[in-house]
Amino acid sequence: MIFDLGEKYRLGSPHIARALGYSNAAINDTFVITWFLKYLWDVARPNQYGRNLSTVLITPRFPSYPSAHATIAGCSEILLSYLFPSESARIKNLMKESAQSRLYAGVHFKVDNDEGLRLGRQIGETVVKLMRSQNLNTIQ
Known part of the structure:
Protein backbone atom coordinates (compact mmCIF):
# COMPACT_ATOMS: atom_id res chain seq x y z
CA MET A 1 0.00 0.00 0.00
CA ILE A 2 2.87 2.37 0.78
CA PHE A 3 4.39 1.74 -2.63
CA ASP A 4 1.04 2.35 -4.34
CA LEU A 5 0.48 5.59 -2.44
CA GLY A 6 4.06 6.65 -3.09
CA GLU A 7 3.54 6.14 -6.79
CA LYS A 8 0.19 7.95 -6.73
CA TYR A 9 1.73 11.00 -5.04
CA ARG A 10 5.03 10.74 -6.94
CA LEU A 11 7.13 10.38 -3.81
CA GLY A 12 10.84 9.73 -4.07
CA SER A 13 12.81 6.91 -2.50
CA PRO A 14 13.69 8.83 0.71
CA HIS A 15 10.01 9.43 1.46
CA ILE A 16 9.08 5.83 0.70
CA ALA A 17 11.96 4.55 2.83
CA ARG A 18 10.86 6.72 5.75
CA ALA A 19 7.26 5.54 5.47
CA LEU A 20 8.38 1.91 5.30
CA GLY A 21 10.74 2.35 8.23
CA TYR A 22 8.12 3.82 10.55
CA SER A 23 5.47 1.40 9.34
CA ASN A 24 7.62 -1.71 9.82
CA ALA A 25 8.86 -0.57 13.24
CA ALA A 26 5.31 0.17 14.38
CA ILE A 27 4.04 -3.17 13.08
CA ASN A 28 6.87 -5.04 14.83
CA ASP A 29 6.03 -3.35 18.12
CA THR A 30 2.36 -4.14 17.56
CA PHE A 31 3.18 -7.82 17.03
CA VAL A 32 5.16 -7.96 20.28
CA ILE A 33 2.30 -6.46 22.28
CA THR A 34 -0.33 -8.58 20.53
CA TRP A 35 1.45 -11.89 21.09
CA PHE A 36 2.17 -11.01 24.71
CA LEU A 37 -1.55 -10.41 25.26
CA LYS A 38 -2.64 -13.48 23.28
CA TYR A 39 -0.70 -15.76 25.60
CA LEU A 40 -1.50 -13.76 28.73
CA TRP A 41 -5.25 -14.20 28.23
CA ASP A 42 -5.17 -17.49 26.25
CA VAL A 43 -8.66 -17.17 24.70
CA ALA A 44 -9.93 -20.10 22.64
CA ARG A 45 -10.98 -19.73 19.01
CA PRO A 46 -14.59 -20.10 17.81
CA ASN A 47 -14.22 -23.69 16.59
CA GLN A 48 -12.75 -24.70 19.94
CA TYR A 49 -16.09 -23.85 21.54
CA GLY A 50 -18.23 -25.37 18.80
CA ARG A 51 -16.50 -28.37 17.26
CA ASN A 52 -19.05 -28.47 14.42
CA LEU A 53 -18.16 -24.96 13.27
CA SER A 54 -16.53 -25.13 9.88
CA THR A 55 -14.01 -22.44 9.03
CA VAL A 56 -12.92 -21.05 5.69
CA LEU A 57 -9.27 -21.03 6.78
CA ILE A 58 -7.33 -23.53 8.81
CA THR A 59 -7.66 -22.41 12.41
CA PRO A 60 -4.33 -21.28 13.85
CA ARG A 61 -3.09 -23.18 16.89
CA PHE A 62 -2.51 -20.15 19.08
CA LEU A 83 1.38 10.03 6.42
CA PHE A 84 -1.30 10.25 3.72
CA PRO A 85 -4.13 12.33 5.23
CA SER A 86 -6.11 12.69 2.02
CA GLU A 87 -6.38 8.88 1.87
CA SER A 88 -7.57 8.40 5.47
CA ALA A 89 -11.17 7.41 4.65
CA ARG A 90 -10.03 4.79 2.15
CA ILE A 91 -7.33 3.50 4.49
CA LYS A 92 -9.81 3.20 7.37
CA ASN A 93 -12.21 1.14 5.23
CA LEU A 94 -9.46 -1.16 3.97
CA MET A 95 -8.14 -1.80 7.46
CA LYS A 96 -11.61 -2.49 8.83
CA GLU A 97 -12.16 -5.00 6.01
CA SER A 98 -8.81 -6.61 6.76
CA ALA A 99 -9.80 -7.17 10.39
CA GLN A 100 -13.28 -8.41 9.50
CA SER A 101 -11.93 -10.98 7.05
CA ARG A 102 -10.80 -13.13 9.98
CA LEU A 103 -14.30 -13.01 11.48
CA TYR A 104 -15.83 -14.11 8.18
CA ALA A 105 -13.25 -16.88 7.91
CA GLY A 106 -14.46 -18.22 11.27
CA VAL A 107 -11.13 -17.99 13.09
CA HIS A 108 -11.99 -15.00 15.33
CA PHE A 109 -14.83 -13.66 17.39
CA LYS A 110 -16.09 -10.12 16.73
CA VAL A 111 -14.59 -8.93 20.02
CA ASP A 112 -11.15 -10.21 18.92
CA ASN A 113 -11.33 -7.90 15.91
CA ASP A 114 -13.00 -4.92 17.58
CA GLU A 115 -10.56 -4.83 20.47
CA GLY A 116 -7.65 -5.67 18.19
CA LEU A 117 -8.44 -2.65 16.03
CA ARG A 118 -8.74 -0.50 19.14
CA LEU A 119 -5.41 -1.70 20.53
CA GLY A 120 -3.69 -1.26 17.17
CA ARG A 121 -5.04 2.27 16.86
CA GLN A 122 -3.71 3.11 20.33
CA ILE A 123 -0.26 1.86 19.35
CA GLY A 124 -0.48 3.80 16.08
CA GLU A 125 -1.39 6.99 17.97
CA THR A 126 1.69 6.50 20.16
CA VAL A 127 3.90 6.17 17.09
CA VAL A 128 2.35 9.24 15.44
CA LYS A 129 2.81 11.21 18.66
CA LEU A 130 6.50 10.29 18.58
CA MET A 131 6.74 11.31 14.93
CA ARG A 132 5.12 14.68 15.69
CA SER A 133 7.48 15.29 18.61
CA GLN A 134 10.37 14.84 16.19
CA ASN A 135 8.74 17.20 13.66
CA LEU A 136 8.20 14.41 11.17
CA ASN A 137 5.22 15.72 9.24
CA THR A 138 3.15 14.01 6.62
CA ILE A 139 5.02 12.99 3.50
CA GLN A 140 2.26 13.70 1.04
Whole structure:
Protein backbone atom coordinates (compact mmCIF):
# COMPACT_ATOMS: atom_id res chain seq x y z
CA MET A 1 0.00 0.00 0.00
CA ILE A 2 2.87 2.37 0.78
CA PHE A 3 4.39 1.74 -2.63
CA ASP A 4 1.04 2.35 -4.34
CA LEU A 5 0.48 5.59 -2.44
CA GLY A 6 4.06 6.65 -3.09
CA GLU A 7 3.54 6.14 -6.79
CA LYS A 8 0.19 7.95 -6.73
CA TYR A 9 1.73 11.00 -5.04
CA ARG A 10 5.03 10.74 -6.94
CA LEU A 11 7.13 10.38 -3.81
CA GLY A 12 10.84 9.73 -4.07
CA SER A 13 12.81 6.91 -2.50
CA PRO A 14 13.69 8.83 0.71
CA HIS A 15 10.01 9.43 1.46
CA ILE A 16 9.08 5.83 0.70
CA ALA A 17 11.96 4.55 2.83
CA ARG A 18 10.86 6.72 5.75
CA ALA A 19 7.26 5.54 5.47
CA LEU A 20 8.38 1.91 5.30
CA GLY A 21 10.74 2.35 8.23
CA TYR A 22 8.12 3.82 10.55
CA SER A 23 5.47 1.40 9.34
CA ASN A 24 7.62 -1.71 9.82
CA ALA A 25 8.86 -0.57 13.24
CA ALA A 26 5.31 0.17 14.38
CA ILE A 27 4.04 -3.17 13.08
CA ASN A 28 6.87 -5.04 14.83
CA ASP A 29 6.03 -3.35 18.12
CA THR A 30 2.36 -4.14 17.56
CA PHE A 31 3.18 -7.82 17.03
CA VAL A 32 5.16 -7.96 20.28
CA ILE A 33 2.30 -6.46 22.28
CA THR A 34 -0.33 -8.58 20.53
CA TRP A 35 1.45 -11.89 21.09
CA PHE A 36 2.17 -11.01 24.71
CA LEU A 37 -1.55 -10.41 25.26
CA LYS A 38 -2.64 -13.48 23.28
CA TYR A 39 -0.70 -15.76 25.60
CA LEU A 40 -1.50 -13.76 28.73
CA TRP A 41 -5.25 -14.20 28.23
CA ASP A 42 -5.17 -17.49 26.25
CA VAL A 43 -8.66 -17.17 24.70
CA ALA A 44 -9.93 -20.10 22.64
CA ARG A 45 -10.98 -19.73 19.01
CA PRO A 46 -14.59 -20.10 17.81
CA ASN A 47 -14.22 -23.69 16.59
CA GLN A 48 -12.75 -24.70 19.94
CA TYR A 49 -16.09 -23.85 21.54
CA GLY A 50 -18.23 -25.37 18.80
CA ARG A 51 -16.50 -28.37 17.26
CA ASN A 52 -19.05 -28.47 14.42
CA LEU A 53 -18.16 -24.96 13.27
CA SER A 54 -16.53 -25.13 9.88
CA THR A 55 -14.01 -22.44 9.03
CA VAL A 56 -12.92 -21.05 5.69
CA LEU A 57 -9.27 -21.03 6.78
CA ILE A 58 -7.33 -23.53 8.81
CA THR A 59 -7.66 -22.41 12.41
CA PRO A 60 -4.33 -21.28 13.85
CA ARG A 61 -3.09 -23.18 16.89
CA PHE A 62 -2.51 -20.15 19.08
CA PRO A 63 -4.86 -17.98 21.15
CA SER A 64 -7.51 -15.85 19.49
CA TYR A 65 -7.65 -12.62 21.48
CA PRO A 66 -6.73 -10.03 20.33
CA SER A 67 -6.67 -10.61 16.59
CA ALA A 68 -3.20 -9.94 15.23
CA HIS A 69 -4.68 -9.05 11.83
CA ALA A 70 -6.86 -6.45 13.54
CA THR A 71 -4.09 -4.96 15.68
CA ILE A 72 -1.81 -4.60 12.67
CA ALA A 73 -4.67 -3.11 10.66
CA GLY A 74 -5.49 -0.61 13.43
CA CYS A 75 -1.89 0.50 13.81
CA SER A 76 -1.43 0.75 10.04
CA GLU A 77 -4.65 2.76 9.72
CA ILE A 78 -3.42 5.46 12.09
CA LEU A 79 0.12 5.60 10.75
CA LEU A 80 -0.82 5.60 7.07
CA SER A 81 -3.62 8.10 7.65
CA TYR A 82 -1.08 10.41 9.29
CA LEU A 83 1.38 10.03 6.42
CA PHE A 84 -1.30 10.25 3.72
CA PRO A 85 -4.13 12.33 5.23
CA SER A 86 -6.11 12.69 2.02
CA GLU A 87 -6.38 8.88 1.87
CA SER A 88 -7.57 8.40 5.47
CA ALA A 89 -11.17 7.41 4.65
CA ARG A 90 -10.03 4.79 2.15
CA ILE A 91 -7.33 3.50 4.49
CA LYS A 92 -9.81 3.20 7.37
CA ASN A 93 -12.21 1.14 5.23
CA LEU A 94 -9.46 -1.16 3.97
CA MET A 95 -8.14 -1.80 7.46
CA LYS A 96 -11.61 -2.49 8.83
CA GLU A 97 -12.16 -5.00 6.01
CA SER A 98 -8.81 -6.61 6.76
CA ALA A 99 -9.80 -7.17 10.39
CA GLN A 100 -13.28 -8.41 9.50
CA SER A 101 -11.93 -10.98 7.05
CA ARG A 102 -10.80 -13.13 9.98
CA LEU A 103 -14.30 -13.01 11.48
CA TYR A 104 -15.83 -14.11 8.18
CA ALA A 105 -13.25 -16.88 7.91
CA GLY A 106 -14.46 -18.22 11.27
CA VAL A 107 -11.13 -17.99 13.09
CA HIS A 108 -11.99 -15.00 15.33
CA PHE A 109 -14.83 -13.66 17.39
CA LYS A 110 -16.09 -10.12 16.73
CA VAL A 111 -14.59 -8.93 20.02
CA ASP A 112 -11.15 -10.21 18.92
CA ASN A 113 -11.33 -7.90 15.91
CA ASP A 114 -13.00 -4.92 17.58
CA GLU A 115 -10.56 -4.83 20.47
CA GLY A 116 -7.65 -5.67 18.19
CA LEU A 117 -8.44 -2.65 16.03
CA ARG A 118 -8.74 -0.50 19.14
CA LEU A 119 -5.41 -1.70 20.53
CA GLY A 120 -3.69 -1.26 17.17
CA ARG A 121 -5.04 2.27 16.86
CA GLN A 122 -3.71 3.11 20.33
CA ILE A 123 -0.26 1.86 19.35
CA GLY A 124 -0.48 3.80 16.08
CA GLU A 125 -1.39 6.99 17.97
CA THR A 126 1.69 6.50 20.16
CA VAL A 127 3.90 6.17 17.09
CA VAL A 128 2.35 9.24 15.44
CA LYS A 129 2.81 11.21 18.66
CA LEU A 130 6.50 10.29 18.58
CA MET A 131 6.74 11.31 14.93
CA ARG A 132 5.12 14.68 15.69
CA SER A 133 7.48 15.29 18.61
CA GLN A 134 10.37 14.84 16.19
CA ASN A 135 8.74 17.20 13.66
CA LEU A 136 8.20 14.41 11.17
CA ASN A 137 5.22 15.72 9.24
CA THR A 138 3.15 14.01 6.62
CA ILE A 139 5.02 12.99 3.50
CA GLN A 140 2.26 13.70 1.04
